[in-house]
Amino acid sequence: KAGVTQTPRYLIKTRGQQVTLSCSPISGHRSVSWYQQTPGQGLQFLFEYFSETQRNKGNFPGRFSGRQFSNSRSEMNVSTLELGDSALYLCASSLASGNRKETQYFGPGTRLLVL
Amino acid sequence: GQNIDQPTEMTATEGAIVQINCTYQTSGFNGLFWYQQHAGEAPTFLSYNVLDGLEEKGRFSSFLSRSKGYSYLLLKELQMKDSASYLCAVRSLRSNDYKLSFGAGTTVTVRA
Numbered sequence: 556k557a558g559v560t561q562t563p564r565y566l567i568k569t570r571g572q573q574v575t576l577s578c579s580p581i582s583g584h585r586s587v588s589w590y591q592q593t594p595g596q597g598l599q600f601l602f603e604y605f606s607e608t609q610r611n612k613g614n615f616p617g618r619f620s621g622r623q624f625s626n627s628r629s630e631m632n633v634s635t636l637e638l639g640d641s642a643l644y645l646c647a648s649s650l651a652s653g654n655r656k657e658t659q660y661f662g663p664g665t666r667l668l669v670l
Numbered sequence: 671g672q673n674i675d676q677p678t679e680m681t682a683t684e685g686a687i688v689q690i691n692c693t694y695q696t697s698g699f700n701g702l703f704w705y706q707q708h709a710g711e712a713p714t715f716l717s718y719n720v721l722d723g724l725e726e727k728g729r730f731s732s733f734l735s736r737s738k739g740y741s742y743l744l745l746k747e748l749q750m751k752d753s754a755s756y757l758c759a760v761r762s763l764r765s766n767d768y769k770l771s772f773g774a775g776t777t778v779t780v781r782a
Contacts, residue, residue, distance in 0.1 A: 559712075588769070597774035598713070598757060611769045645712060656720065658703065659770065661712035 557582065559648050559662035567668045573634040576665045580627050580648030586610075587629040588659060589621060592643040601644075604629050605651055633667075641669045674773035676758050681779045682748055690743045690776045692758035703770065704732050704743045705757040713757055717743070745778070753780045 560579045568574050580587050588611075589601040600613035604623035621631040627648075633640055643666050647659035673695040682688040694702070701720040705713035719725055719734035719741060731744040745752055758773040 590772075598759075598772035600769055600771060603769060613769075656701070656718055658715040658718065661705075661714070663712050 559646055559660055561644075561646050561662040561665050563665060564663065565666050565668075567670065568636050569670050570636055570638060572636050573632060574636060574667060575630055575632045576644055576646075576667075578629045578631075578646030578648075578662060580629070580646075581660055584648035584650055584660075585627055586649045586651035587623055587627065588647045588649075589629070589631050590645045590647065591615075592645055592664070593641075598645070601631065636669045638669050641667060643667075674758055674760055674771060676756075676773040676776045678774070679777045679779070681781060684748055684750060684780055684782050686748050688745045688748060688778060690745070690756050690758075690778070692741045692743070692773055694739050694741070694758070694760050694773075696739070696760055696762065696771075698762050699736060699760065701761040702732075702734055702741050703759040703761065704730075704741075705759060707755045707757060707775070709754070716756075748780045750780050750782065753778060 562577045586605045588603040590598045592598045601615055602609055602621050603611040607623045618634045623629045643664045645664045646662045649657050649659045676692045703718050704716040706716050707713040717725055717732040719732050722734055722736055724733045729746045734741045755775040755777050757775045759770040762769050
């Protein structure tokens with residue numbers, strides 16, 4: 556079974572631009588979560604999508620948004636990029652079976668550099 | 671919300687044992703996860719605890735005390751490949767959703 560895939564793997568943008576990142580979960584997984592990872596802050600939860608609906612949201616400004624499609628693939632968008640948005644963006648998928656022992660599987664991440 | 675603390679760095683010798691502590695404060699608790707992350711790679715699942723006690727998986731064990739808001743990950747017979755960042759994560763107590771709050775991670779360096 557293929558793992559979680561994320562595209563692109565690397566991205567360089569300038570301040571003020573916007574960016575869209577893509578995540579394809581493991582086949583059959585219905586929940587997709589997004590995290591931002593920086594050396595100073597560690598892994599921070601952005602949002603979670605399930606059945607095309609945002610089910611949970613972290614403490615990030617409205618510039619960060621996402622969506623999920625009917626095939627469970629997800630995208631996240633960051634508008635008006637700031638230097639502080641430079642980070643590794645990780646996507647994680649899970650079955651969402653309701654079993655609380657269920658784990659999340661992470662993709663390789665998209666490394667975003669904002670200049 | 672969650673407040674999760676773990677040491678920033680630890681160093682140990684090949685073949686030794688290292689214990690990584692994690693303390694948490696949470697408004698609701700629905701399980702604690704440990705992940706391993708090698709530099710430049712995605713985090714990978716190591717262990718899960720929801721009840722008090724020790725869970726053993728080969729060279730790795732994880733312990734939980736819910737009353738103390740405390741967990742540890744024990745790595746035995748350390749190997750060079752165990753050099754990585756170890757992330758403690760708490761799942762919040764909400765039905766059917768999946769929000770994990772992570773600690774900043776503990777970088778373990780294994781020396782020969």
